[in-house]
Amino acid sequence: NNKRRRGAGAEPLRLPPGPWQLPVIGSLHHIAGRLPHRAMRDLSRRYGPVMLLRLGEVPTVVISSREAAREVMKTHDVAFASRPLSATLSAMTDGGRDIIFAPYGDRWRRLRKVAVVELLSARRVLSFRPVRSDEVAAMLRSAAAKAKAKAAADFDMRAALEKLVADTTMRAAVGDRCRHREVLLRELELAVLLSGGFNPADLWPSSRLVGRLSGVVGRATACRDAVFEVLDSIIKDHLERMDMDKGGAGEVEDFLRVLLGIHKDGSLDVPLDMDDIKVIIFDIFAGSETTSVVLEWAMAELIRNPKSMERATAEVRRAFASRGAVAEDALMAGELRYLQHVVRETFRLHAPVPLLVPRLCQEPRRVLGYDVPRGTTVLVNAWALGRDEGYWPKDPEEFRPERFEEGGGAAAVDLRGANFELVPFGSGRRMCPGMPFGLALVEHALAALLLHFDWEAPGLADPTKLDMTEEFGITARRKNDLLLRPILRVPVPGL
Numbered sequence: 001n002n003k004r005r006r007g008a009g010a011e012p013l014r015l016p017p018g019p020w021q022l023p024v025i026g027s028l029h030h031i032a033g034r035l036p037h038r039a040m041r042d043l044s045r046r047y048g049p050v051m052l053l054r055l056g057e058v059p060t061v062v063i064s065s066r067e068a069a070r071e072v073m074k075t076h077d078v079a080f081a082s083r084p085l086s087a088t089l090s091a092m093t094d095g096g097r098d099i100i101f102a103p104y105g106d107r108w109r110r111l112r113k114v115a116v117v118e119l120l121s122a123r124r125v126l127s128f129r130p131v132r133s134d135e136v137a138a139m140l141r142s143a144a145a146k147a148k149a150k151a152a153a154d155f156d157m158r159a160a161l162e163k164l165v166a167d168t169t170m171r172a173a174v175g176d177r178c179r180h181r182e183v184l185l186r187e188l189e190l191a192v193l194l195s196g197g198f199n200p201a202d203l204w205p206s207s208r209l210v211g212r213l214s215g216v217v218g219r220a221t222a223c224r225d226a227v228f229e230v231l232d233s234i235i236k237d238h239l240e241r242m243d244m245d246k247g248g249a250g251e252v253e254d255f256l257r258v259l260l261g262i263h264k265d266g267s268l269d270v271p272l273d274m275d276d277i278k279v280i281i282f283d284i285f286a287g288s289e290t291t292s293v294v295l296e297w298a299m300a301e302l303i304r305n306p307k308s309m310e311r312a313t314a315e316v317r318r319a320f321a322s323r324g325a326v327a328e329d330a331l332m333a334g335e336l337r338y339l340q341h342v343v344r345e346t347f348r349l350h351a352p353v354p355l356l357v358p359r360l361c362q363e364p365r366r367v368l369g370y371d372v373p374r375g376t377t378v379l380v381n382a383w384a385l386g387r388d389e390g391y392w393p394k395d396p397e398e399f400r401p402e403r404f405e406e407g408g409g410a411a412a413v414d415l416r417g418a419n420f421e422l423v424p425f426g427s428g429r430r431m432c433p434g435m436p437f438g439l440a441l442v443e444h445a446l447a448a449l450l451l452h453f454d455w456e457a458p459g460l461a462d463p464t465k466l467d468m469t470e471e472f473g474i475t476a477r478r479k480n481d482l483l484l485r486p487i488l489r490v491p492v493p494g495l
């Protein structure tokens with residue numbers, strides 16, 4: 001009965017009446033060797049939008065319809081507001097002492113409040129405008145150098161976007177003068193890799209042998225120690241500097257300075273110790289990584305879809321070519337409508353965290369009539385929701401930003417967590433608090449790349465053939481590099 005088909009043109013799923021025991025319909029071998037979000041989407045087409053998999057020893061409910069997603073992240077949000085803590089994550093976060101993986105409770109509430117109110121507010125995001133402009137300008141200069149090279153050279157878009165996001169985040173988080181940039185970035189990359197959850201130690205938690213053989217917990221501990229050591233030294237530098245220049249932080253006050261200020265003068269009703277500060281900074285680095293992933297997909301989709309590229313470029317140049325640079329006020333006021341549609345469409349097809357961050361069922365709840373027991377891990381397949389033909393009837397697999405225009409069928413759908421068919425940032429209490437910070441950089445960088453350059457994929461006669469393979473991991477990035485050729489159209493400031 002649970003095995004209803006829900007493919008193209010299928011009837012809407014009819015729910016079973018009353019309480020319903022979820023049978024285990026799949027296990028690890030159903031997804032082994034495949035991208036988990038794809039494999040789970042295929043299973044859900046056969047078994048329905050609420051299905052129970054047994055991944056190793058971990059009972060995992062996968063949610064694949066907007067109705068079920070609404071129940072998990074809205075109707076029963078509190079019951080699903082905790083996180084499962086695998087052995088690897090526990091080692092990495094010292095038992096869930098950060099924000100992203102913290103169990104639901106007072107500590108999480110306190111740290112999240114500090115992050116939301118003091119660091120990621122609209123006012124603070126705005127204050128980093130000069131940092132974004134500087135770092136985007138640096139990226140544009142390196143693209144302009146490639147465009148000027150005699151033998152036209154390829155621009156490594158992935159490397160450039162990763163550098164842009166890392167440098168912008170680094171400056172916003174800990175200021176300009178970070179001596180440990182390389183170590184920090186290397187360890188953070190490892191942290192993201194290790195926290196994927198699909199490793200043997202996390203899937204068979206009761207087996208000490210598996211844990212010992214995989215060695216992943218040891219690596220996670222070493223990774224956390226390395227990051228914390230670097231953060232200790234950054235904090236020491238910061239405190240010295242704060243003592244020296246008592247006059248104030250200048251134009252841009254970085255996150256660490258804000259947090260140390262709160263720690264020193266106890267100006268909040270909640271105390272903040274040094275460990276709290278380190279984990280908040282750690283999370284901001286870890287959370288930001290996804291920003292470059294989505295920018296890379298946006299550029300790849302625009303290359304594959306020349307008509308969309310033409311429209312987006314024309315809009316950006318109409319708005320900014322006469323000024324010679326992107327102005328964030330116009331972006332933030334939503335004046336570049338098509339660009340916003342491009343961003344939404346990219347998130348629809350390429351949710352950078354395709355299964356969101358796992359939730360834990362704290363209290364038994366019924367989701368679409370199925371009983372979800374306490375202790376179950378719950379994954380919301382945002383990637384599958386974004387491609388479901390039931391919600392995106394016109395070519396769900398195609399990149400068509402026009403669907404978000406008036407009359408396009410999805411004009412009212414946005415990213416803020418109220419439309420459960422488009423939830424790349426999650427929804428409810430655990431929704432991503434970094435969305436405004438991430439989106440500001442995505443829109444600014446994308447507009448600048450299109451304003452100053454035309455872009456070509458060298459050696460690719462038919463752009464629709466651009467390789468779009470995804471890589472395995474907690475974040476769904478493109479597998480292969482994106483090498484593009486920039487052709488300078490609007491001079492880059494400062495050159």
Ligand code: HEM
Nearest residue numbers: 100284287288290291356357425426427430431432434438
């Ligand atoms: C394009 C960029 C981003 C995407 C797609 C993204 C996505 C997500 C998702 C899916 C979650 C889990 C939501 C849930 O469980 O419902 C999350 C949580 C989180 N994100 Fe982001 N994120 C992005 C950027 C950022 C940035 C820039 C920061 C920080 C500056 C950040 C910080 C966080 C934090 C701290 C959490 C944990 C929230 C909690 O558990 O209470 N994210 N993000």
